[in-house]
Amino acid sequence: MKKLITRRDVLTWTTSWGLTVFVGGGVVNIGRFMVPKVLYEPSETIIAGFPEDFPEGTVDTRLIKDYKVWVIHHGEPITKKKGIYSLIAVCTHLGCTPRWNQEELLFQCGCHGSVFDVEGNNISGPAPSPLWRAPIRMTPDGRIEVGVGILNVGRPQQAQLMPKREDKQHLLKL
Amino acid sequence: MKLLNKLIDSQVFRSIIRHGWPNTALNRSLIITSNFFLHVLPVKVDKSALRLGYHFYLGVISFFMFIIVSLTGVLLMFYYIPATDRAYENMKDIIFIVPWGRVVRNMHRWAAHGMVLAVMFHMLRVFLTGSYKPPREFNWVVGIGLLVITLLLSFTGYLLPWDQLSFWAISVGGNMAKATPFIGASGPFSEMLGFDITNDISFVLTGGTVIGQNTLIRFYVLHCVVLPLIACGLIGLHFFRIRKDGGLSIPHKDLEERRKNESGKIKEASAAAIQPEPVKTYHLMALMNDKTPVVATEDKPYDEIFTWPHLVVRLVLCFLVVFTALFVISFIADGPLETVANPSVTPNPAKAAWYFLGLQELLVYFDPWLAGVVLPSLIISGLVLICYVDAHQDAQGGLHFSKRAFSVIFFLVGFIAWFALIIFGEFFRGPGWQLYFPWESWDIHKSPSGALHNLSSLAGWSLIIGYFVGGMVLPKLLWKSFYNRRGAVKYSLIMFHVLMFGMIFLKIILRLYFDVRYIITTPWFNI
Incomplete structure (x- = not known):
């Protein structure tokens, strides 16, 4: 039918x-x-200063207050490598702001007890990945420009990759 | 007296209230059925349903807390402006300048805490008395929805003072959302679906990549409009279903006693060859063939009294007690308000609101996508399933421990574990989320715990697979009747939740005694 x-x-x-x-x-x-x-969020890049402002072997905490980044210059006593890099001060666990502990040379997060070494590697506590690197470059007039803000990180998974952390964009060789 | 009678008989009064003074059976019925606010109540209630020691008025207390929170919340809205540069100052104004502002704000805060507590214990009472069983299963599910909405209301309200406490609690919460599998930027499998921090669930929830003005206005609207409306709808549905599902549950001991008396009465009556009086004399709806839509399925012996005045008086008393207690507490104890939110300094330790401290404690042992998303979802799905995987549907109106041993023990262990984790997080955690006893000073420096290691993939996978396969198969072989009574689907649903619950403790033991970081590691996620 x-x-x-x-x-x-x-x-x-x-x-x-x-x-x-x-x-x-x-x-x-x-x-x-x-x-x-x-998004009405803070500016994405800032001029951090001249390389001389960041002596070797120091973790600079002056930019934390306004931009939530550390600018770190490799060297004794913190590392044996060379170059300047910047870590974003956002714990990869749940986004608290870790503190730089000068005595133990560690970044410590108060929220859930994550601990990072000076290169941002997660060495203890619940943080699942290393701290993110902010893009860093030298402006033509010799000053250091840092890409602050979490927007610069892009995909968090990619930012954790070791080669990316050591490339030209994330490590300033002087 | 004459004047009063004249007033009651006047056309104006009669146009508002169409019945006389509620001192006759007719008027006591009419005051319930013809009054908009009271007609949610039945005209008559079972005497046993009013027993204080059976339900402790916990549901009613939750509802009154909601009323108080709503009223004080509206008052606060007259002064509060949801702007990042003004919110905190508004809070200070409310506390120090507005007449009674401090008390109103404290009442809002303490009633919110009280509501969370009352809702949790109401759930415990309903579980222990078996009141979630048929025909009340769906109302149990609605209740779980109300529990979730209550927690979300508290969570969204937490941000509004814009102080350090609120800022970092929401920061952590937003990042937990970011760890959601599939739809959160840092959760497993989200990368394949193309989610990053500019389009994931946390971006939509907080309105950006950082906690700021967008987040504040979103949480304000959720807290003041969206969630209260959902809560009102669910509360209405919850109350409606209590009536439609046959009223409040009645203690089974009372029912048995009445049945005994009744059978005695029937014997006497038949000896005297007189018809016994009908047990239930009042019919809810004249048009119904039976007594009420559901009650008639089983002929229960009723012992009912008029709602007005018996229940109404108790409700008014309960409200007065709740209100007075909250008022006194709010007069004495101030709700916490820390310094203004500062995105660059995290307080150490940063603790979530107490009802989420149990989850925060789990964050020490699990990645956020598990502790913050998967485990809470499993708690909710497990609670919902309780009423649908039940094996003894008749074990109602009391504990019935011999029949319900497994479910009662599992529920109580879970309930106690939840509060134990909260107490541990509240009183035993100090700076750096290290273990500090309540009598220890936080000034003592404790260095972070040593290095952790992962189990090898062979050991990890065989442990997980062995645990789940063994946990699924062994109880079936050992307790055959447990399996047979429930069938394959219900059994596996129950065991899945039991095993996931057990896994929390397995992982805690592995972490504390064997320094294990992850049991299994994959490129996408770690457990």
């Missing part, structure tokens, strides 16, 4: 699909509405 499409079938089909599209579209677009398109 030939199956007929009745008027009822057509109306049922259009009504149910119409309602589905109506509700689904509403949900999706309210979801889109909730995603901010403009």
Whole structure:
């Protein structure tokens, strides 16, 4: 027997699909509405200063207050490597601001007890990955420019990769 | 007296209240059914349902806490401005300048805490008395929804004072959302789906990549409009279902006693060849064939009294006690307010609100996607499942420990563990989240714990697989009746939750005694 499409079938089909599209579209677009398109967040790059402002073997904590970054110059007593790099002062565990402990040469996070060494490697506590490196470069007039703000980190997973942490963008060789 | 009677009989009064003084059975019925605010109540309630020692008025207390929180919240909204540079100053104004502002703010804070506590213990009472069993399963689920909404209301309200406590609690919460599997930037599998910190769930929730103005206004709207509306809807549904599911649960001991008396009465009556009086004399709806929509499925012996005045008086008394207690506490104890939020300094230690301290304690042992997302979800799904995997549906109105031994013990262990972790986090954790006893000074420096190691992949995987396979199979072989009564689906759902719960303690032991960081490691996630 030939199956007929009745008027009822057509109306049922259009009504149910119409309602589905109506509700689904509403949900999706309210979801889109909730995603901010403009961010009024702090500037993304700052001029940290001249290389002389950051003596060898020190962790500079002056920029923490306004920009949440440390600028670190390799060298004794903290490391045996060379170069300047910047760590973003956001614990990779749950986003608290760790403190630099000058006596033990460690970054310590008060929230859940994560501990990082001077290169940002997570050595104890719950932090799942090393501290993120901020992009760092020399401006033409010889000053150090640091990309602050978490937006510069991009995908957190990628930022943890060892080669990326040692590349030209994240380690300033003098 | 004459004047009063004249007033009651006047056209104006009669247009508002259409019945006489509630001193006759008819008027006591009418005052309930014809009053908008009271008609949520039944006209008559079972005497045993009013027993203080059976339900402790915990549900009613939760509701009154919600009323008080809503009223004081509206008062606070007259002064509070959700702007990062003004919120904290508004708080100070409310506390120090606004007449009664300090007490109103304290009442809002303490009633919110009280509501969380009352809701949790209400859940414990409903569980222990078996009141979640058929026909009340769905109302249990609605109750779990209300528990979650209560916690979310407290959490979103936490940010609004914009002090150090609130800023860092929300910072941690937002980062937990970031660790959600699939839809959070730092959670497992999110990278394959293309989520990063500029489009993930935490970005939408906090309105940006840092906690700032966008976060404050979002949490303000959630706290003052969205969540209260959802809560009101769920509370209405919860109350409605109490009525439709056959009223409050009645202690089974009372029911048995009544059945005994009743059978005696019937014997006497049949000896005298007179028809016994019908047990339930009042019919809720005249049009219904039976007594009430659900109650009639089982012929219970009723012992009912009028809601007005018996229940109404108790409700008013309960409200007065709750209000007075909160008022006195708010007069004496101030809600905490730390220094203004400072994104560059994290207080050490930074503790979450007490009801989340149990989860914060788990963060020491598990990655955030597990401790902050998966384990809480499992707690909720486990609570919801309680009413659907139940094997003894008749064991209601009391503990029935011989029938419910397993579920009662599991629930109590979970409930106690939850509060034990909270107490541990509150009183035994100091700077750097190190172990400090309550009598120890936080000035003593404690160096962070030593290096941790991961289990080798062979040991880790065989431990996990052995644990889950063994945990699934062994109870089935050892307690056959436990399995047979529930069937494969219910059994595996129960055991999955039991095993995940056990895994928390397995991991804690491995961490504390064997310095194990992860049991298994994969490129995407670690456990």
